[in-house]
Amino acid sequence: MVQTALAEKALSIKDLTKDYPGVRAVDTVSFDIEPNTVHCLVGENGAGKSTIVKMLTGALEPTSGTMAVLGKPYQPNSTQDARNGGIGTLFQELHVVDQLTVLENLTMGMEVSRFGFLIKSDLEDRVTKTLAAIEPGIDPNARVSSLSVAQKQIVEIARAASSGANIIIMDEPTAALSEREVERLFGVIRRLRDSDVTVIYISHKLDEIFELGDNVTVMRDGKHIATKPLAQVNGRPELIEMMVGRSITHDYRPRGDIADNPVLTVKGLNSHLLKDVSFQVNAGEIIGFYGLVGAGKTEVARAIYGADKAHGQVTFKGRPRARSPKEAIASGIALVPEERRTEGLFTALTIRRNIPIMNINKLAKFGIFQDDQEKSVAKEYVSKLGIATNSVEKYAEKLSGGNQQKVVLAKCLFADADLLLLDEPTRGVDVGAKSEIYDLIRDFANTGRAVCVFSSELEEVLGLCDRIFLMYDGRVEAEIRNGATVDIPKILNIVTGGGKAGT
Amino acid sequence: MTHATAQTGVERGFGQRLKTFLKDYYIYLVLIAVVVVLSTANLDKFPLFERGNFLSERNIINILRISAPILTLAGAFTLLMISGYIDLSVGSAMSLSAVVYAMLVINGVPFVPAFAATVVVGVILGAINGFLVIRLKITPVIATLITLSLYKGIALLLVEDGVSAIKSGGGLKMPGWFNDYGRDGVLLGLPWAFWVAVLVTLAMIVVQDRMKLGKYAAATGGNPTAAELSGINTKRTVITLYILVGICAALAGIARSSFMSLGDPLSGDGMELTAILVVLLGGTAFSGGEGRVLKSFIGALIIMSLTVGMLTLVPAYFQTLVVGAALLLAAASNHLVSRKDD
Known part of the structure; x- marks a missing residue:
């Protein structure tokens, strides 16, 4: 030395x-x-x-x-x-x-x-x-x-x-x-x-x-x-x-009363990391899962989506847990994965080829793919989501992080999902695109469909979600109803392992 | 974003447009260049080209007839490589199919059932590859190297001891119609085998552009994880592609067998390399994700023109070297054109 x-x-x-x-x-x-x-x-x-x-x-x-x-x-x-x-x-x-x-x-x-x-x-x-x-x-x-x-x-x-x-x-x-x-x-x-x-x-x-x-x-x-x-x-x-500090600002706007009408019920979900995770999501609700890296948020999303092995009771619209992403999509669940570039996007394909990939049958007649329809669909989504590009023929690789994420979101919306699972939906996304994505999520929920946001950014869940589940070490430690009186130090205490707090 | 469209439309410079043009049409330019060079070269002295012209009807028909097997194979092989997989056993599958087809015909089975049975053999050979790669999870290169040996071994066993191929002799006689399929002009002087290759290529273009399988192949090769999470059954996609390649290898075997009037267990040797070269020349990435069926078809025409053309220009033992050099040139400039930058 x-x-x-x-x-x-x-x-x-x-x-x-x-x-x-x-x-x-x-x-x-x-x-x-x-x-x-x-x-x-x-x-x-x-x-x-x-x-x-x-x-x-x-x-x-x-x-x-x-x-x-x-x-x-x-x-x-x-x-x-x-x-x-x-x-x-x-x-x-x-x-x-x-x-x-x-x-x-x-x-x-x-x-x-x-x-x-x-x-x-x-x-x-x-x-x-x-x-x-x-x-x-x-x-x-x-x-x-x-x-x-x-x-x-x-x-x-x-x-x-x-x-x-x-x-x-x-x-x-x-x-x-x-x-x-x-x-x-x-x-x-x-x-x-x-x-x-x-x-x-x-x-x-x-x-x-x-x-x-x-x-x-x-x-x-x-x-x-x-x-x-x-x-x-x-x-x-x-x-x-x-x-x-006092720096967390959250612009949560209460979204009116959400009726007790569960579309997704999870009971006793266990996996290599998860321990007895249970919760319900109502129609029209935006649910947040907040916790640190490794707390098990991604695992919850992937288990519901059928991408990982897990045990426990998951019921979506009366149906049991999907065993594969394919089944999940067919039943109306879509996932925006944590890693956009490696899990969500086909960077070697153009925007128009990316958008319909989760639901290609929608654009096919008797097994033959309708190319013109694909183009008009892509244009429709590009303008609806405000994807900044001069052409739908642009390769996804060339888009900025925010626009790439919007393309992944467009894939899910095109799949006609009733439940969106969003894993770190705005990671690596600039501020402007962030608030646009938040608006899209709110619009989606306002049509009576459900959203689960899995995030390690407190500001994000506080700004967006109606109810928040706090996770630590594979468990849901607490449930919090969002509002002006949310106790931020308490939340941080719980997600950093500071013991259980009442719900 | 309408104003953005207008802006970038103006901003896109000549250089950028030239580059895009070259990237899209490069392969056609190469084909034209090859044809021009070969047809201006002085070929009078060589007996194969009696009229001394590369562009003569006779020579063109000749090249296209010989090319039927690789033209048949290129499309399905492209789709398989786009999905990120490879099949090194195509040559052996082709040989085995040629032997099976010749055996059936020489034993009196009529054209249609013999043809159909050979295609079924292709399905089985492809399915075995798919099974080894997807179900037993053997690396594609290793799995298909194994079947390269296996299929060729079976083809060799099927041929009687002391004979090099299935052909007339020993009391059995190949019927006269046997080589019609591969040689007899039915349209524009070209035989069925060539038109089947064209039909197969058209079908593969439809698969690539207009069917789920084509979209899923690109997704699987481009990003397997994202493909799975997007609900794509990548395993089924890849197995289907292996079977398609098997079918095309069988069709190629029938074409070759009919053209040569015999069932040669070595007739497909080296086909896997030609197929890979053709597909790469057509701009398909080795890593998967990108590529065009039509461009591989053109790539096959380039290789075959070169191979046959070279035969007339330089001594036969130079041929492989010259083809290799030409390919190197083509691939290197293709790389320069399609290099990714903004």
Whole structure:
């Protein structure tokens, strides 16, 4: 490890700013990270945490501002740069090679060779020692495919540590771990800190922050709110208050009385992640599911849609749960999936080819597809949804995020759905298109059809939904009727694992 | 968005329009170029072209007759590749079909039942591929390499020991009408086999543009996850496409068998490579999602013109090399034209 003077900051960020067209994602943020600490970064979705991480790892270039590692200016252009600068990252998706052994994974990219031939070095001993120091339970000669997700994570951490990183960034590392695995990871993190490594820890789970962190930086709306030792933070309420401030505005307009007329009834839904989820959705109602990443929102949507295996009683318009998306669509359910580009859209196809794909039979006569009709339908939806394009022949790939999302929505509307499941409907969508999509959702519900919104943006569910189900760790923890008196700190407390509240 | 239409209509520059034009019509230009080059070359000295002209009626008919198998196959193969899958067993399926068809005919089965039975064989061969790939989840390249060996092995076994192909001899005689289908001009001097290829291609164009299967193939190849979540049965789509390719391989086998007047268990060798080349030349992406049946048909015409044309210009042993070089040129410029940027 690098010897450093005690006064030197592990990382020092000054006036860091990142602008996107129309948005300032990070706004003149300055803070320091002390060496050999676990430094937590908290904030709501969209607060700017991931943007900062991306600038630290070289994935994004700051618009302005400076960073310094151990007092030296730091301007990474790639992950490789970041690694050379002493910053390692544990990404949410793991980058280990299953077919190789732990040791081969650890030394990958650092092999010493002469004329292309591998030569012996002390490298293997060194990495084996590092691994043993942070987690003796992993056999260096085991094949990575035989390890659990948690162990693979530790292998990645060991790789970062043995490549000489003084700072390791961990972005939501516990999202996919069981409780015991989380404890083990915490042990690893503490041992890292004791062996001269600084950890930047990002998590939505506030309990973890209090258990693990030395210092915390709170972000809100791209701005730096505070950096202080966790010992000086007065418990969850203060942290939540700093995260939320008074900034959440919600323009929820009560949508009149909704009769008790359930179209969808879910009772005791269980899956690999979900635990006993039950709820009802009435005709004409907009329901919200709010929770953090990994709380189980997507799983609820996919279970109702027949895309995932699940147990429990689901009744839609008197019919049992669909066993496949095909069945779900036939019964009148349509899903806007979480990942637009990989799950919702055919980017290699034009707008007009995308729109009818969920319900092609509607445009076919005796098995022959009506091309002219497809064109007029596409034009109709383009104007109805306000998709900004000069032609329906444009490839979906060339549209902006907001317009792509409208195309996915058009697919679902064309499928004549009576129940729309919207998973993160406005992720990566600009503000203007966002409010247009909200209006489309309201219009849809106003015709007596039902909508379920699955979102990790509180502002979204508060602005849109009549009733909100709060999810944490695969469970529905509470049900809230939306209105002017909604208690935001209480909501945040529940979705960050702050115990059950009455309904 | 009407004002946007007007604006961009003006803004779209000449360069952009030229690029779009090239992307759409590139393959036709290549065909014209190949024909022009081959027909201006001096062919008098070569006995195959008695009138010394590539564009002579006789030569054109000759090329189109020889091309019937690949022309039959190109359409269905394009759709399969658009869905992101591949069938390396087409050549062996074609050989096996040729052998089966010849065996039936030489044993006295009339044309229509022999033809129908061979098509059924094609359905079965295609269904086996679909089963291996979709139900047993074997990687398409591996699965169809396996059936490449299997189908060819069966074809070889069907032919009697010591004989190279099913043909007249040993008390059995191929009826005189056997090669009418592949050689006898019925319209514009071209045989049934060629017109069947045209009909099949037209049918595949209808499938691509006007039927669910075509739409689902593009969706499956473009984004399998999104296709499943959009309620598309991607498994059924792919199995259907494998069966279509099997049927076309059988039709190609009948055409080849009739043209050569025998059932040769090696007659389809190399067909899988030709099919892939033709489809790629037609602009279908190897990764799936994009492509046009008609362009593959044109691609097949280009390859066959080159192959036959080269035969007259350079010694036979140069032929493969020259075809490869021409293809490289075509594919590289196609890549430059269709490269994605704004």
